[in-house]
Amino acid sequence: MNPPVVRVGVVGAGFVGNALVRLLNDPSRHVALVDAATTSLEVVAVAVEDPKKPRDGIAPELLTTDALALASRDDIDILVELIGGIEPARTYIEAALRNGVSVVTANKTLMAECGTALAQLAHQNGADLFYEAAVGGGIPILRALRSSLAGERIERVMGIVNGTTNYILSKMSSEGIDYETALAEAQALGYAEADPTADVEAFDAAAKVQILSSLAFGTELVGEQISREGMVGVRAIDVEFAQRAGYVIKLLGVAERIGENGISRRAHPAMVPAEHPLASVHGAMNAVFVEGTKSGPLMWLGQGAGGEPTATAVLGDVLDAARNRVSGRHDIPFSVDETLHSVSAGDLTSVFYISIDVADQPGVLAAVASVFGEHEVSIQSMEQSGFGDEARLAFLTHRAVTRNVHATIDDLAKLDCVDSIGACIRVIDGGGQ
Ligand SMILES: NC(=O)c1ccc[n+]([C@@H]2O[C@H](COP(=O)([O-])OP(=O)(O)OC[C@H]3O[C@@H](n4cnc5c(N)ncnc54)[C@H](OP(=O)(O)O)[C@@H]3O)[C@@H](O)[C@H]2O)c1
Numbered sequence: 526m527n528p529p530v531v532r533v534g535v536v537g538a539g540f541v542g543n544a545l546v547r548l549l550n551d552p553s554r555h556v557a558l559v560d561a562a563t564t565s566l567e568v569v570a571v572a573v574e575d576p577k578k579p580r581d582g583i584a585p586e587l588l589t590t591d592a593l594a595l596a597s598r599d600d601i602d603i604l605v606e607l608i609g610g611i612e613p614a615r616t617y618i619e620a621a622l623r624n625g626v627s628v629v630t631a632n633k634t635l636m637a638e639c640g641t642a643l644a645q646l647a648h649q650n651g652a653d654l655f656y657e658a659a660v661g662g663g664i665p666i667l668r669a670l671r672s673s674l675a676g677e678r679i680e681r682v683m684g685i686v687n688g689t690t691n692y693i694l695s696k697m698s699s700e701g702i703d704y705e706t707a708l709a710e711a712q713a714l715g716y717a718e719a720d721p722t723a724d725v726e727a728f729d730a731a732a733k734v735q736i737l738s739s740l741a742f743g744t745e746l747v748g749e750q751i752s753r754e755g756m757v758g759v760r761a762i763d764v765e766f767a768q769r770a771g772y773v774i775k776l777l778g779v780a781e782r783i784g785e786n787g788i789s790r791r792a793h794p795a796m797v798p799a800e801h802p803l804a805s806v807h808g809a810m811n812a813v814f815v816e817g818t819k820s821g822p823l824m825w826l827g828q829g830a831g832g833e834p835t836a837t838a839v840l841g842d843v844l845d846a847a848r849n850r851v852s853g854r855h856d857i858p859f860s861v862d863e864t865l866h867s868v869s870a871g872d873l874t875s876v877f878y879i880s881i882d883v884a885d886q887p888g889v890l891a892a893v894a895s896v897f898g899e900h901e902v903s904i905q906s907m908e909q910s911g912f913g914d915e916a917r918l919a920f921l922t923h924r925a926v927t928r929n930v931h932a933t934i935d936d937l938a939k940l941d942c943v944d945s946i947g948a949c950i951r952v953i954d955g956g957g958q
Pocket of ligand 1: 536537538539540541542572573574592606607608609610613632633661829830831835
């Protein structure tokens with residue numbers, strides 16, 4: 526009897542799709558790809574927008590421009606969606622799932638916006654919906670949370686999940702350059718998009734936090750917007766201050782337990798202690814740091830982007846889905862823990878770094894300190910630097926309630942002696958944030 530053939534349709538042959546098809550078509554890998562050498566995989570078609578583009582490693586006869594027709598075929602077992610964005614990706618995925626075809630995607634935007642409905646649709650139709658590469662590219666963090674850590678009570682997940690912002694912050698830190706210069710360099714090297722908003726305003730990191738949190742804690746995958754702050758206001762002087770104080774500034778995605786049933790989910794720049802494992806993650810690398818009650822600290826580090834690393838994670842999902850097909854089963858979607866509630870970012874306590882540009886005149890410090898006092902934000906340390914137009918004050922607070930810190934900032938901005946508010950950045954100090 527011939528071994529079962531699992532038939533795969535791929536939509537999208539860009540960076541990731543092209544690398545995936547090459548991996549799937551590599552005959553030297555087939556023994557490793559099949560489960561106990563009992564199953565083979567066949568790529569039946571690859572949908573693209575422009576069939577005339579040269580595609581290394583993809584036979585021209587496999588190409589089609591009709592992705593919906595491919596997604597609707599009832600002779601495929603798995604559809605891999607690698608085009609990105611909400612539409613038409615959602616339409617293709619829904620068409621496949623309604624047919625009972627399992628879906629593998631790397632699309633974090635779609636999963637963070639429609640993941641719950643798509644997971645239900647998959648389950649109702651006896652199909653799988655896997656999305657390992659949607660967070661951390663080639664880093665197998667979602668499978669670890671879903672399987673290896675399924676029995677662990679996780680306290681906190683903190684990740685550098687956006688390579689673009691980590692590249693920019695690393696450059697600012699190692700070369701002392703400002704944000705605009707580092708961004709221009711990242712764009713020239715292809716690490717940042719021409720429109721970097723999704724990365725630098727932390728939309729991308731926030732979507733990934735939603736996905737990580739749903740698997741780590743059982744929060745709703747889709748729904749309430751999570752707290753998000755971009756990194757555009759971080760200046761070279763803030764990065765220098767952080768270095769002098771023993772910290773590194775990183776854009777973090779964080780999901781953590783607050784008390785027994787509270788969960789905080791957010792994405793923002795943070796000052797990370799130089800000795801923390803996340804502080805040594807440089808350039809475009811990604812890392813996810815997990816703290817479990819029994820497991821203690823764990824960290825995954827790797828390439829958060831790139832065609833081949835990401836295709837490796839996609840391939841892992843394809844193989845899982847293929848094994849399930851052959852054994853006639855599908856994974857049950859993660860469940861939501863209804864006892865959890867979201868804690869507003871304003872209610873959290875943290876140490877903060879605050880920098881303000883001030884007038885170079887007597888009495889400024891007293892006026893500024895009194896605003897901190899009015900809002901019960903106590904100062905741990907203060908640094909005064911510059912003269913004239915460059916005069917500047919930088920503070921590290923003691924642990925304070927975030928909404929009080931924001932009220933302090935609002936009132937500081939109203940003082941005549943304050944020219945502008947520079948940065949207001951959380952400091953990771955080991956306690957709950
Ligand atoms: N690149 C990474 O490092 C990375 C990392 C993690 C996750 N991801 C995710 O992986 C997915 C793919 O990313 P990518 O970087 O490979 O994207 P990409 O290079 O822009 O490729 C997109 C592909 O989709 C095709 N396409 C677009 N609209 C289509 C349509 N309506 N019908 C058929 N094909 C269509 C394009 O066709 P043409 O080739 O004809 O233009 C292209 O082949 C995205 O969800 C992304 O967020 C990417």
